[in-house]
Amino acid sequence: MNEEHITRLERNGREIILIGTAHVSKESAQEVKAVIDAEQPDTVCVELDEQRYQSVIQSDRWRNMDIFKVIKEKKATLLFMNLAISSFQNRIAKQFGIKPGQEMIQGIDSAEENGAELVLADRNIQKTFARIWGNLGFFGKGKLITSIFGGILVQEKVSEEELERMKKQDTLNAAMHEFSQAFPKLKEPLIDERDQYLAQKIKEAPGKKIVAVLGAAHVPGILKEIDRDHDLAKLEETPPKSPIPKMIGWAIPVLILSIIAYTFFNNPAAGVNQMISWLLWNGSFSALGAAIAFGHPLAVVTAFLIAPLSSLNPLMAAGWFSGIVQAYMRRPSVGDLEVLSDDVQSLKGFWNNKVTRILLVVILTNIGSTIGTMIGGADVLRVFFENL
Numbered sequence: 001m002n003e004e005h006i007t008r009l010e011r012n013g014r015e016i017i018l019i020g021t022a023h024v025s026k027e028s029a030q031e032v033k034a035v036i037d038a039e040q041p042d043t044v045c046v047e048l049d050e051q052r053y054q055s056v057i058q059s060d061r062w063r064n065m066d067i068f069k070v071i072k073e074k075k076a077t078l079l080f081m082n083l084a085i086s087s088f089q090n091r092i093a094k095q096f097g098i099k100p101g102q103e104m105i106q107g108i109d110s111a112e113e114n115g116a117e118l119v120l121a122d123r124n125i126q127k128t129f130a131r132i133w134g135n136l137g138f139f140g141k142g143k144l145i146t147s148i149f150g151g152i153l154v155q156e157k158v159s160e161e162e163l164e165r166m167k168k169q170d171t172l173n174a175a176m177h178e179f180s181q182a183f184p185k186l187k188e189p190l191i192d193e194r195d196q197y198l199a200q201k202i203k204e205a206p207g208k209k210i211v212a213v214l215g216a217a218h219v220p221g222i223l224k225e226i227d228r229d230h231d232l233a234k235l236e237e238t239p240p241k242s243p244i245p246k247m248i249g250w251a252i253p254v255l256i257l258s259i260i261a262y263t264f265f266n267n268p269a270a271g272v273n274q275m276i277s278w279l280l281w282n283g284s285f286s287a288l289g290a291a292i293a294f295g296h297p298l299a300v301v302t303a304f305l306i307a308p309l310s311s312l313n314p315l316m317a318a319g320w321f322s323g324i325v326q327a328y329m330r331r332p333s334v335g336d337l338e339v340l341s342d343d344v345q346s347l348k349g350f351w352n353n354k355v356t357r358i359l360l361v362v363i364l365t366n367i368g369s370t371i372g373t374m375i376g377g378a379d380v381l382r383v384f385f386e387n388l
Helices: 026-039 050-057 067-072 076-096 102-113 125-134 138-154 160-166 171-175 177-182 184-204 216-225 232-236 243-266 268-292 297-310 318-329 334-338 347-352 354-386
Strands: 006-011 014-021 043-046 117-120 209-215
Touching: 006 216, 014 026, 014 184, 014 216, 026 102, 026 209, 043 102, 043 184, 050 102, 050 125, 067 076, 067 318, 067 354, 076 354, 102 117, 102 209, 125 184, 184 209, 184 216, 184 232, 209 216, 243 268, 243 354, 268 297, 268 318, 268 354, 297 318, 297 354, 318 354, 347 354
Parallel strands: 014 209, 043 117, 043 209
Antiparallel strands: 006 014
């Protein structure tokens, strides 16, 4: 055992052993096995949540996914982010012959072999994504989506520098490294809050001797937080939404409708032009987004018809409707779900797999609708001022 990677703590008569691992190192997995076999702990904590744990033990996890439920629960973007992270992991595995997270798998196996209780100590990845998303403004969210698309489009090989960084970070931190540098406040939900969550879960783990398998980057933060009490429920909360975007979301359609009504009352011909402009700009850009995703013709038509209406109702989104139509017309097969983790490694795979095609239809339709709303609204204002 290399004691350099092991931190031993005594708290309230209990021994806590932290193993700082490298997520892309075969040696780390061997070290995890050696420590657990030698220490015979009561509990083994691993830096996984239930979702990632299931992805480790179920190779066919995608087969059980309900794409309709994903769209209806407005989780298409979160799923897309998950798949982008999966793409990053698979590129590393393919390039270096290393499976990220192998030391976590070893921790699970060694816990079972030694009769230790297993504790999943990390926060749910969807909660982390939700808190990251909640810390971004409109342009930040756009930059994140663009960054994800860019990572898929470029498909560059992972550099030696990135590989070295991953030996000190977990895959999620490494995959979002550049983006978190552009938005420093994302460090809190991505790293700091997870340090707090991990520390509390380790502290609450049962037994007299606990071994925790962690990415080396989390160990300093856990040492800082383990003597403090943290509210896990609070750390799992979705951040409260600011009322301002909601107010703006309702104010824009009210303003647009009021302007069109006023113009129509004073100059019916100009009012008709405004309505046509609104319908065409919204519908065309939304349909263009669905078309770029190679959506089914009915999904494209749905995007065109729904966008002018959904843009006037913040509770609706054109992408949800076009995505559901796409899912009905091009329903994913079991085969699509089985090869999903492989297809997300390439741009061609993202566009060819029926599951990711649906996600692209949802996302690009909504982006098109947003652009159409801005241009259409500007044109409505132009006609209004011309007829004052």
